[in-house]
Amino acid sequence: MTNKPVAVRPSDVKPEFDRMRRRGLLRGGFSLGALTLLTGCDLSTHSGVDAALEAMLRFDDRIQEALFSKSRLAETYPASAITKPFRFNAYYPDWQVRVVDPATWQLGVSGLVQQTKPWTLANLRTLPQQSQITRHICIEGWSQIGQWSGIPLHSFLKRIGADPRAKYVNFTCFDGYSTSIDMPSALQSQTILALDFETKPLTPEWGAPLRLRIPTKLGYKSAKNLQSIAVTNTYPGGYWENQGYDWFAGA
Numbered sequence: 001m002t003n004k005p006v007a008v009r010p011s012d013v014k015p016e017f018d019r020m021r022r023r024g025l026l027r028g029g030f031s032l033g034a035l036t037l038l039t040g041c042d043l044s045t046h047s048g049v050d051a052a053l054e055a056m057l058r059f060d061d062r063i064q065e066a067l068f069s070k071s072r073l074a075e076t077y078p079a080s081a082i083t084k085p086f087r088f089n090a091y092y093p094d095w096q097v098r099v100v101d102p103a104t105w106q107l108g109v110s111g112l113v114q115q116t117k118p119w120t121l122a123n124l125r126t127l128p129q130q131s132q133i134t135r136h137i138c139i140e141g142w143s144q145i146g147q148w149s150g151i152p153l154h155s156f157l158k159r160i161g162a163d164p165r166a167k168y169v170n171f172t173c174f175d176g177y178s179t180s181i182d183m184p185s186a187l188q189s190q191t192i193l194a195l196d197f198e199t200k201p202l203t204p205e206w207g208a209p210l211r212l213r214i215p216t217k218l219g220y221k222s223a224k225n226l227q228s229i230a231v232t233n234t235y236p237g238g239y240w241e242n243q244g245y246d247w248f249a250g251a
């Protein structure tokens with residue numbers, strides 16, 4: 001590929017322009033000049049335009065892969081890296097942690113799902129579990145490595161017949177907290193409904209009896225003390241999101 005800026009005859013590039021427009025590349029105001037600069041390709045010939053387009057399409061795919069792919073994994077760590085002591089955080093101090101009776105607690109499910117029957121802790125324990133040692137990153141500027149085990153959210157959503165084309169999964173907590181995530185992040189393999197913290201059942205301050213653990217997002221998405229889950233196409237917001245925190249919150 002060469003890099004000399006040459007005048008482009010519109011008749012030469014028309015079909016390529018149509019392809020680009022179809023791919024949505026021109027919607028954001030992409031110009032030929034910008035394309036030349038980005039790809040370093042000679043746009044005065046068909047082969048040059050093809051090379052530029054190919055470069056752009058790869059660029060497009062790579063960005064999507066990096067930003068939106070379900071398969072983008074958060075880093076995992078050895079047990080020796082686990083942070084001790086582990087830091088508590090919530091929108092209230094730890095002496096105000098809400099406690100429920102695990103024997104009577106139930107997880108509600110609603111929205112675009114086939115099965116809305118609430119789940120007891122005993123029922124949740126019968127589902128296949130998965131363990132992770134990952135980094136929890138708080139927007140306040142600290143992070144810590146912890147170990148959580150529980151049910152992969154994708155398998156739970158499948159189990160309740162959730163519509164995977166729905167936009168959002170919303171989490172409501174019995175301490176008044178809430179948050180929501182996009183469906184691709186909900187289906188990512190490391191997003192789990194955690195029951196255990198460091199191989200023991202969660203205690204109230206760490207989110208008992210059930211919390212979300214999503215290592216590809218900032219800490220405020222990992223909702224503790226869950227009460228219910230809803231699958232919806234209506235933007236649900238969240239406790240911090242409604243006060244201006246970024247909704248997507250990738251970490």
Ligand SMILES: Nc1nc2c(c(=O)[nH]1)N[C@H]1C(S)=C(S)[C@@H](COP(=O)(O)O)O[C@H]1N2
Binds near residue numbers: 089
């Ligand atoms: N129910 C509930 N979940 C919550 C919060 C909260 O206030 N209530 N705070 C969030 C924030 S901002 C952080 S950093 C983490 C802290 O989790 P930890 O106490 O396990 O470190 O919980 C998240 N989940």
Ligand SMILES: [Mo]
Binds near residue numbers: 138
């Ligand atoms: Mo946080």
